[in-house]
Amino acid sequence: MNLHSILSILVFSPLAGIVVLAFVPKQAEKICKLVGVLFTLPALFLSLAIYFHYLAGKNLADFSVTHSWIQFRGFNVQEPVFSVAYELGINGFQLLLVVLTAVVATLSAIGAVRFVKKEWKGYFMLFLLLETGMLGVFTAENLILFFIFFEVTLIPTFFLIGKWGYFEKEKAAFSFLLYNGFGSAILLIVIMILFAKTGTTNIEMLRKIVADPSDPISGSLKLGLLISLLIAFGVKLPIFPLHSWMLRVHVQAPPSVVMIHSGILLKIGAYGLIRFGMGIFPEQFKMLATLIAVLGVMNLLCGAFLAFIQTDFKMVLAYSSISHMGIVLMGMAAMNQTGVQGAIFQVISHGLISALLFFIVGVLYERTDTSFIENLGGLAKGMPLAAGFLLAAGMASLGLPGMSGFVSEFMAFMGLFKTLPWLAAVGTIGIIMTAAYVLRAVLGMTFGQAHREFTGVFDLKGVEFIPVLVLVLLIVLIGVFPSVLSSPLHSALETILVGLGG
Amino acid sequence: MENAWLIPLFPLVSFVILLLIGKQLKERSAYVGILATFVSLVFSIVVLFQRFFEPTYSAKFNWLTIGDLHITAGFEVNQLNALMLFIVSLVSFLVHTYSKGYMHGDERFSVFYVYLGLFTFAMLGLVISPNLLQTYIFWELVGLGSFLLIGFYFYKEEAKAAAKKAFIMTRIGDVGLFIGMILLFWQTKSFEYSEIFKAVNAGQVSGTMITLTAILIFVGAVGKSGQFPLHSWLPDAMEGPTPVSALIHAATMVAAGVYLVAALFPLFLASKTALLTIAIIGAFTAIFAASIGLVQTDIKRVLAYSTVSQLGYMMFALGSAGYVAGVFHLMTHAFFKALLFLAAGSVIHAVGGNQDIEKMGGLWKKLKLTGPLFLIGTLAISGVPLLSGFFSKDEILAAAWEGGHPILFLLALIAAFFTAFYMFRLFFLVFTGEFRGKDEKHVHESPGSMTFPMIVLGVLAIVGGYVNTPWFGSYLGDWLVQGNAKLGSGHAEGPVWIQLAATLFSLGGSFFAWLIYGKRSVSRDWLSGKGGILHTILLNKYYIDEFYQMTIVAISKGISYLFRFIDVFLVEGLVKLVTSIIQGLGKLGAKLQSGQVQTYGAVAFLGLAVLVVIFALTGGYLR
């Protein structure tokens, strides 16, 4: 197969599933589910193939693809003034995110088989569209293309939350759309200004143009653009005061969607900040580093302290996501290889851990009809396996060594301790609080006496083992052999950090 | 020694096997665990003997690459490691054997062995780590193992609380270690012990930095070894099954803090302030915990406070630059404290799960094996001459005298008195007099799988001290400091009266206890009646838990609610404000929609006119 077409096939393969689903009658539930799960597999296999291709020592640049796409011509000018090309490409960082996306998407589809209770056809069509959007976001080499894929992720998510969610699903869906619409509007403005000023939206070219001393953008404008990017992706990440939409989404969306949302969609914010913010405006990023570190520590502490007093386990997890994204910000703000690598590790690791946690939450909710900590309790007796995996996931989340959370947390803190030791020291309170809230929640649900008799409670079974086992194994794998992530990252990080001069 | 890395792997294999098929094996799981730890023990002994004749061996490989930084993992066999390997695998093997009898009939029997395997793996991994990061990793895993085992009876609320407390309190300490480790890394560019020492000795690190990192690392040790003020988790940890208390909370995990300080001893030696801090905390903990131990009535809690106190002793020794003394006491303590816990477990097993010493008594006749073994442990820990504890305690006191802390020295002596007192109090209350519980007929001696480990430990508790005595030579000490003059001499020289004083104090404590609880010539209420308030304070452990509850827990709750206030009112309020402004604008706009086509037309025309004017004025572009 031609290497250049692989990425396009990878990104658009889920769309084929939509076409197939269109011909499946609504009533054929089994077939709908089967098709939905099956069509997440090509992307999974292709992304793994690329990963192993990389491990075999091949060059990732072989996969990049460029076609001319949209061109605006002047009235009397022959060559295009503004041209937007269809450009997909992949480097080590993107590769990891693509693999993560493909894995979590497949597992989430498996989860949906259990958690979604109606209209599977529509669900899976939207879901597959969402997957295409996510894969596109991480492989786009062009800001316009990135933006289009970015929008493609918003719309299906809106419907997935609004239609298949819990009690306040509409409200959650609207606040999701409004916040993210706001973020993407700012993003669009930034892209347009860059486009108008430089005449290109190719990320590599932009990096080169901005790094060039004779670039057409003034320093203060660059700073303004970076702050706008920070806000745009800060909504997505989310950074502390911009977070309230994601709480609702975490609580109201169906677990399989939250797996995707918390596992992948939030990571677009981190990806954008690292790739565009840090990649294109390194100088300005340096100026903002302290601010970003402060934001990161704020996120970490606010999230942790707020998670400590929540009564709904889903809310605990939502605040825990905020807290963990704080670590990503801290790692970025360190502006050295250690910190940035830690941030990226945290992105991947949190993607896996939160997917695992929400899968288990989904399982528990399905059995017991509640996710409130005080209503659960003593589950370890009736559901020892689920309780065990929940404990394992909790341990991963609080950064137990030997699991992925530790490696990322460690590197992020290590990086920040080099540049801003006092802030990092304040941040370590977050490590303690994380342990406190995770244990409070997990032990509250599984240990102790059962508060009430649950009828029809049965342990994990059948297809439910696949996501749980795969995720736990991956988490442990990264924790024990972190080089599975660090080796692809190496060259990608060098390019990002070249601008930082360190 | 090249294969020393295999030692931790056997328990790991046992862990994995039992995790996968433990359910099917049921009680046969015990054999898997026992076999694995036995192989580890044999390997450890071989490694220990090899270490006598061969120099330190270490190996490493690249674990994680960050740009130009290569973080390695590996293993090292030096004197301290080899000794620790032996102690840990021995106690672990004995506890594995003992548990077969003790846990018999528990429905989660195999799970218990799964946890034991994990813990043993982590602990063995900890002691062969050649660098700080790897130590930290296993350090935390050890914490996990301990957490799981304390919370083994997960359905008990106390066990749940104790497990949570243990994890969080040790984590507070761990954060100190975490920060210290990273700061040290940026100073020395390495996690390797050898590299760190090289940098410290070469003077590459500033004095304040050494003190800061040393104290931070010590904070980690404080958390793990239950030193004041992070001690209160350890007595609560007695909620776990008794073999666990013997394994984790006496011989291995809690000793990890002492081990860490010993392993990083050259770093601590470079900072007088850090050493002094350790000595003060250690001595204070020793007497503080011993005083609480005087009045507790739960057999395991008395032993737990005794452990805290003895660990304080070890820290005190290290803080007085008595490297050999600290490590020596770590070893002898492992033997007699494990013995005491196992014997206590045997007693609890015998009386059907009761742990209150007020409901025991007169067990000497019933428990023909446990009784004498418990007595051996009591004598050893009290520092009665000729048993192991005597020699190690003597070594500590001599080191303290040499270190020049007369006040701390006195504290340690008083603590020795207390130790003898509460241990004999425990012994007399449990084994002499009349049985005060119910169901005397059911009291029975434990099965062979439980008595065998106790006998082994009993022998070691007697003879273990003779490897390092002032009379026959200090083999252990000389060997420990061999090839590393920095660590001090192999033996601390103290005046002879120290030995006499120590003996006097311990015998005095024993005698006093005998008067009150053995012979009963002094009323039991005499002491508690005299010091009414003091007695209550001791009984309530100085209200430390309550104090933490009122301060730290309350403050963090307070901060949480403050953040929630910000979150709910400020952030949400801001969002509400923005949305209502936009809604207001929308309503205003809606009012403009009069439905009059001609108004719309006029407005549209006006807009066009404005645009044309701008166009005319600027010539087409806004610049």
Added chain:
Amino acid sequence: MSSVPASAFLALALILFCIGLYGALTKRNTVIVLISIELMLNAVNINLVTFSKYGLNPSITGQVFTLFAMAVGAAEAAVGLAILMSVYRNKKTVHIDEMDEMKN
């Protein structure tokens, strides 16, 4: 032939357009409004024809375009009147300020 300057044609178109605009915005009778719109349309047509003759690139295009515009204008007038007829049947009025059904 070309003695009349282009500006005269343009001035005529401007005046016509303004009259039309005035009528369209102020008259209450819808028939008058429609007639005013026709006036504006024709002002534009005059412009088109003018530029087809005097513009930068004189060609026949402008005049052809005007023919199209007239045809479309006629069709539009027919449709407009037809709508007006049916509105009148329903509401018994031809006053434009009473036609605000779209608002609610």
